[in-house]
Amino acid sequence: MKFTKKLDLSVLGWFALLACVLVVLLGFIAFKEENREWKNVQKQYFATEQKVAAAQGREVTPSALALKQVMIKDLGRVDRCITCHVGIDDPNMTKQAVTDAGADFKVFAQHPDFETLMGKHPVDTFACTTCHQGQGLATTAADAHGFVHKWDFPMLGNNHKDEMTKYAQASCATCHTNPTDWEKIGANKLAMGREIVNDNGCVSCHKIEGKGGIVGPDLTYIGDKLPSQLHAALAFEPIKEAIREGKFEGVAKDHHIHDDVATWHDMHFMNPAAVSPGSAMPAYGFTEEEREALITWIFAQKKRNVPASYLKSGASAPVAAAVAQPEAKQAEPAKVAAVNAGSKGLELFGAKSCGACHAMTGVPGAVGAVGPKLDGIGKTRDAAWLAKWLKDPAAVKPGTTMPTLGLSDDESKAIAEFLVSKK
Template sequence: MNNRPSRPEPPLLPLRAFAAVGAVLVVLVLLGFLKEERREWMAHQQSFRQLEASRAVSVDERRAAETLPVELRQIVVPELGTVDRCTSCHLAVDDPTYSGTNLPFSYHPDHDVHPFERFGCTVCHAGQGRATTAEAAHGNVPFWDQPMLPLEYLEASCGRCHDPVDNPAAPRLAEGARLFEEAGCRGCHRLDGWGNQLAPDLDDSQHGEPRSPDWLVEHFLDPSKLVPESAMPRYGFTETEAKALTLFMMSRRMPPVSGYHASRRILESAESGARLFESRGCAGCHSIGGSGGDTGPSLDHVVTRRTEGWLVSHFRDPQAVSPGTVMPEYGFTDAEAHSLVLFLQRVHQQGPESLRFSVQLSAEQRGERLFKRYGCRGCHGASGEGGVPNRNSESGEQVPPLKYVKEGYTLAELKDRIRTGVPVVNKLDPNGPEPPLTMAAFGDRLTDPQLDDLVAYLLSLYPEGEELDW
């Protein structure tokens, strides 16, 4: 007879709870599995299989289409630090037979110019390359501040690798860069390390919240409509011009590139070479067309005396080619060196007048360039006519014109005013607000010859024969 006590039956409630939790876990696992099996990119790849099979013209092609692997595809570009999975859905970007096909199976034109394996996708299109859903990949999600660029503003990304004015494939970006300089924006904004700081510093990518393209366009059309207290005048830009400026501004907020991609900053052209010749001060030692220095040889026909390879090597490393030369090493890239050669070839073939640069200009013309470059026209007008609003300034609440400085200043006074600036503008109403527009000091930015050129230009604005109503 077994006298051992019987084991008590376990309570039913914990068992049922355990069974319920287990069932829930099984359901969640199944749901997770089904979700993984039904991801957007998988559906696109299944559809692409069917499309490929329908286009097959042989048994082998059909079999190849039906056995296309369904897998995540990605392009890794270590130099850019990008991992782009866009081709998990966009499966025909490199197949021209899909030209005209609807997204996501459309062909990407000109992909040979920017090979996918070297550039990926997001360096041009922006968005979130590692994402695996369309919404996240296009960047329309919280905490991602670089959504995919609308096609209308795609040219903005060209500015990451290329000089905005040096890319024939991005004419609207070049127009935006030109308008920025022509409108005198540097008179108030700093960009690329130079310009005034009366308004937001455009080199500071952390300044404020990133503005949408629509906001920027509206701001350029009518600044005070969006920012009532803004001192920025209404320039009368057309909508096309406002969008070009927006492209240029968007290009300045994009992350910089390095290495190979940065080396494409300058595209090889005679025009680029002319700008380099001027900006690096080559005319200080070399002459072209009888103008310039005589420390180094004349460059009018140097391409007949030296080979292209010799010139490129000389521009890259002068001492290696000409030991003992006084020419410094400028750090030219290969593209910049070739551009200088193209410039010199153009000078030899067509003469120096085919490419105008500062040393060939008169003092007044050089001064006009400085007037534009330093943003003076942003406040004083395109031709020094003044009239830009400046609230509560004693000069009629406007920035005064420069057309008549010949009457109001001696040469010494005018140079001194440019050197020291006008840090405080007298108020029309002593109890009113400070006028928002002041004049920066240019004494540490202009050399004496540049100051002479700028003064020569300002004096040339005087309307000879016009009776002044003082």
């Protein structure tokens, strides 16, 4: 008895020791692997730099391998991206020169749009993750780029080669706070996204900066939401299944998707109900370019936490709730007068996105299911009641979920006339 007990203990002891050795060994191997990755990339860079310099008739003294980082207290950033992307702010390392030297310009050349993006935002005051997101401290490419499960805010793109900066313009809004500047500073995708949001009645269902409907989730800080906080909890299985079932127009049934936030939004904009079963959000049929712009806008909806010295609010008005108050596309008065009342009502029905919530036979895009179908509404309601309702639904029926759409008296009347004219 005694003997076996002793043996048990010593066997256990040996196992424990072995386990410890293994853990240390594995840790060491992982550490070495990580070390090797950035060292290899940097070696390649220095070799490329020599070739480029030789071709340009310059001389550079070879540098020693070293981890490189920029630390910016005010922005709370410690970024090691330049450990691998060493040439990012070197004016000599042009795309052409690096390509001629036989190296990958995406990794080793100077930053695209160099004069603006590096010239106006120097590395030692702006770092990289300020515009890109990703994991600044990491020393492997995969971890740094952030499309890994333990990192919630990957680079502003998706997990496909050459598409990792697809939505990078979202970052411009952090500091260039005035949307009317976006086009001018070259953030054209971001500007386009905002326009699409204004033109498609998103605020009839979503609150944005305090204003809007309550049918869908508040979009004010949607760019800050962790994947798990999205309405459909970022479930990818339903999406993959829906793809196999052919529920996404233009997407092949064997198409493979990566589990990243941008891809979730992309599929959601294509077909909300397939991603989030039972969703009342309409499938708008946006083009790829439009979805790209929309997602850029989505990622820009973040709390701003940069010091005032970094803000570039521009000459004109402050941020304002510009998004919340769509600049109603005012048709020129002369043009409106020329059209008869019935078709003006139809035009407004489209412009105010009534069809996102109501179905109506024969009206293009009127497929919504949030409110009642409006076929034959003239049989139960007269034009005067409808005009009053449309102007301010809550005044007629307190607590109603139909939002107040900010219609003028004339607009309410025109739509009411259109509704009763449809048999």
